[in-house]
Amino acid sequence: MLSKTNQKKIYSRLNNIYQSHCNKEDVNFYTSEVVQLLNQFNQKNKKKIKNITEKTSMLICYGDSIFAQNQKHSIKVFKNFFQKRLSKNFNTVHFLPFYPSSSDSGFAVKDHYKIDGRLGNWSDIKSFSKKSDIMADIVINHSSARGLWFKNFLRAKRPGKDYFLTVDSKFNTSKVIRPRDHKLLKKINIFNKTDYLWRTFSPDQLDLNFKNPAVLLRFIKIMINLINHGVTIFRLDAIAYLWKESGTKCINLSKTHEIIKLLRMISGLLNTQTLIVTETNLPEKENLSYFGKNDEANWIYNFSLPPLLIHAFLFENNSYLYNWSKKLPKSKNGNCYLNFIASHDGIGMRPTEGLLSNKVLKDFLNRLKKNGSKFSYRKIQNKSKKVYEANITVFDALKKTNYDNGKFAFERYISAHSVMIAFEGVPAIYFNSMFGTSNDEAKFVITGNNRDVNRYKWNLKNISNKLNNKDSKENYFYKKISNLLSIKKKQKAFHPNASRENINLGPKIFSFKRESIDKKQTIICITNLSSKMQYFKLNQKFLKYKDLLGSKIFFTLDKRIKLDPCQTIWLSNR
Numbered sequence: 001m002l003s004k005t006n007q008k009k010i011y012s013r014l015n016n017i018y019q020s021h022c023n024k025e026d027v028n029f030y031t032s033e034v035v036q037l038l039n040q041f042n043q044k045n046k047k048k049i050k051n052i053t054e055k056t057s058m059l060i061c062y063g064d065s066i067f068a069q070n071q072k073h074s075i076k077v078f079k080n081f082f083q084k085r086l087s088k089n090f091n092t093v094h095f096l097p098f099y100p101s102s103s104d105s106g107f108a109v110k111d112h113y114k115i116d117g118r119l120g121n122w123s124d125i126k127s128f129s130k131k132s133d134i135m136a137d138i139v140i141n142h143s144s145a146r147g148l149w150f151k152n153f154l155r156a157k158r159p160g161k162d163y164f165l166t167v168d169s170k171f172n173t174s175k176v177i178r179p180r181d182h183k184l185l186k187k188i189n190i191f192n193k194t195d196y197l198w199r200t201f202s203p204d205q206l207d208l209n210f211k212n213p214a215v216l217l218r219f220i221k222i223m224i225n226l227i228n229h230g231v232t233i234f235r236l237d238a239i240a241y242l243w244k245e246s247g248t249k250c251i252n253l254s255k256t257h258e259i260i261k262l263l264r265m266i267s268g269l270l271n272t273q274t275l276i277v278t279e280t281n282l283p284e285k286e287n288l289s290y291f292g293k294n295d296e297a298n299w300i301y302n303f304s305l306p307p308l309l310i311h312a313f314l315f316e317n318n319s320y321l322y323n324w325s326k327k328l329p330k331s332k333n334g335n336c337y338l339n340f341i342a343s344h345d346g347i348g349m350r351p352t353e354g355l356l357s358n359k360v361l362k363d364f365l366n367r368l369k370k371n372g373s374k375f376s377y378r379k380i381q382n383k384s385k386k387v388y389e390a391n392i393t394v395f396d397a398l399k400k401t402n403y404d405n406g407k408f409a410f411e412r413y414i415s416a417h418s419v420m421i422a423f424e425g426v427p428a429i430y431f432n433s434m435f436g437t438s439n440d441e442a443k444f445v446i447t448g449n450n451r452d453v454n455r456y457k458w459n460l461k462n463i464s465n466k467l468n469n470k471d472s473k474e475n476y477f478y479k480k481i482s483n484l485l486s487i488k489k490k491q492k493a494f495h496p497n498a499s500r501e502n503i504n505l506g507p508k509i510f511s512f513k514r515e516s517i518d519k520k521q522t523i524i525c526i527t528n529l530s531s532k533m534q535y536f537k538l539n540q541k542f543l544k545y546k547d548l549l550g551s552k553i554f555f556t557l558d559k560r561i562k563l564d565p566c567q568t569i570w571l572s573n574r
Contacts, residue, residue: 002042006269007035013262014213017255021211030213034220034266041224042271050133050232050273052336052426052496055489058092058135060343061431062105063119068460075120077460079128085467085478086434087131089485094135094235094428096344098125102146103204105344105455107237109139110147112222122229129230135277136231140219141238142205150206154190159218165209165244166195172247179241179281179350179388181379200241210242216259220266223274233275234267236260236297239290240280252286260296267298275299277338281345281389283353284324294332302337302425303351307364309419310347310394311356313412313566314367314401316530318510324355325512326502330424336496337425341416342433344455346376346389347397365390372396372439374450391450395436404531410436410473411566414480415527418549418568419510421484422525424500429481432456435466436477487548491572492516493523505536509563523548524571528563535560538571545571 002010011031018027059082064074066081075098082093097106100116115121128134143149143163152160166188173184182203185196198207208215223234243255260278267274278290278297284304290297304324312321331337347368352361365375365387373392377385390397398416399409413436421427432454440456466474488494493514503511503524511526524542528534537560547553548570554562563569 001039002035009265010034013265017258018213022213030217033217037224038269045271047271048273054491054494055091056426057090057485058094058426058428059086059090059431060094060428062096063098064457065431066458066460073120073124075124089482092133097137097139102144104202107139108144108204110144126230133233134231135233135235136226137235137237138219139237141241142201142207145204145206162212163208163215165198165207168195175249177249177251178379181377181385227272227274233277235277235279237279239278240282257296264296281348282350284351291335294334299336299338302339303348305339306341306347307352309416310397311364312510312529313398313416316403317507318529319507320355321510322502331497333497338428339420339423339425340428341420342394342430345451346391348389349387368392368397371399376450391453393437393439393454394433396439408531408566415566415568417481418484419527421488426496434478434481435474491523493521508534509536522573527568528566531565534563542571545573548572
């Protein structure tokens with residue numbers, strides 16, 4: 001049973017959120033509902049602790065990233081492939097939304113309590129969780145216009161009654177910051193009055209009304225349902241847009257942070273240890289704010305890393321990457337960064353705000369366009385448009401630079417992953433990135449959705465043949481990235497919270513030092529960003545270190561180290 005102290009803490013959090021929208025009786029009611037849910041769960045479940053170590057690596061995928069022609073449940077297909085090819089190096093899998101959905105590759109959820117029948121059922125998720133930790137999306141900001149909740153909303157029935165956000169014509173949206181460029185509000189005549197539905201992400205994704213505490217309670221129930229089926233890490237999708245107030249930007253509002261604090265608190269009071277991950281594709285300062293005072297997200301996505309790392313390779317210059325990473329705060333115990341280069345989305349450009357000038361960003365986007373990128377836009381204060389993300393696979397993004405025409409594409413791709421894997425935090429690798437997948441232009445032609453270029457689905461027979469062919473591109477990248485992960489998980493200095501310190505070796509080389517928490521291991525990570533040989537000097541004590549990646553270190557007569565084009569070395573003292 002929850003202690004009186006913890007019950008009071010839950011009440012306090014709920015009161016912070018709803019004191020201006022509900023009376024004390026309502027806050028007391030929802031407090032008792034939450035307490036009851038937690039007590040019921042803890043009575044049925046023993047205490048479980050989750051250890052996050054240097055062995056922790058995440059694979060990002062869809063439930064149907066792999067499919068077999070004659071097998072209905074693709075999660076089972078994926079499970080067999082995962083156990084055979086990937087489980088040695090990944091102990092955590094992020095399954096992108098596996099619920100019935102009407103659009104946006106699963107993010108327009110129709111029913112949070114069901115699994116898309118094409119993918120499988122809850123027993124498939126539960127079975128997978130015995131072999132790997134699972135991160136699942138809680139698509140918390142919005143729900144499908146074709147789902148049960150909205151149907152019930154229109155009929156004032158539960159669940160769904162008062163679940164969706166409507167505003168009147170007096171609501172001031174002039175300062176609203178948006179991630180898309182479609183019309184924000186949809187006029188609707190309902191219950192003998194005219195209102196406007198809020199649609200942050202698409203006409204099919206209707207924003208939920210978190211001023212109604214029943215909505216928040218519903219998502220706490222969804223969270224517990226996911227835990228009961230084996231999920232222990234929760235990705236709060238589009239969480240920054242959750243709360244809206246007239247005349248504000250309707251993003252990163254204080255009530256949103258209070259809701260995350262409540263969910264983090266609930267997560268910590270459950271016998272099964274769970275983690276909260278916030279998805280906030282925003283400028284650096286705003287993104288970092290979701291750590292709170294170590295009382296909000298356990299993990300935040302390191303959103304600035306992908307564009308800055310890709311930029312550094314494309315322009316053979318570490319200036320922006322170096323300056324950003326030098327100032328990046330060290331994560332505290334219980335928190336960490338979730339590092340990635342690629343995901344199911346594109347390469348976000350909002351995280352570059354304040355880090356890249358307009359001129360530098362323009363040149364960056366032009367280079368990406370030459371490499372085959374499409375672009376998605378957002379609307380600024382309901383007027384001008386600006387690039388929100390570049391839609392391109394990372395392999396294509398890094399394929400060619402202004403300095404070489406693809407000669408070192410493979411080396412550049414592997415080195416980019418080596419930097420990300422070695423960086424402070426937990427590495428997350430998108431499934432298609434394991435094989436250096438190129439843009440899926442065929443799917444784009446069919447759907448017209450820019451993001452679909454980066455959402456290729458593999459036929460099991462096809463990918464198996466590729467991996468069995470020692471001369472295939474897919475086999476090459478699979479072996480190289482697998483090797484990086486295999487080495488990484490044996491190094492104490494690569495613990496997510498192990499310290500990181502930048503080393504300045506000039507603009508063509510990106511380097512940093514990792515030191516284990518017990519101070520016994522030091523690793524110097526050094527990457528040549530350029531398509532030309534580079535030479536540099538290190539402190540004498542580092543010259544005795546061995547390269548974990550197996551390279552033979554070549555020295556010049558004046559004891560400079562030579563690095564091949566786009567080469568990475570991991571120098572370790574043990």
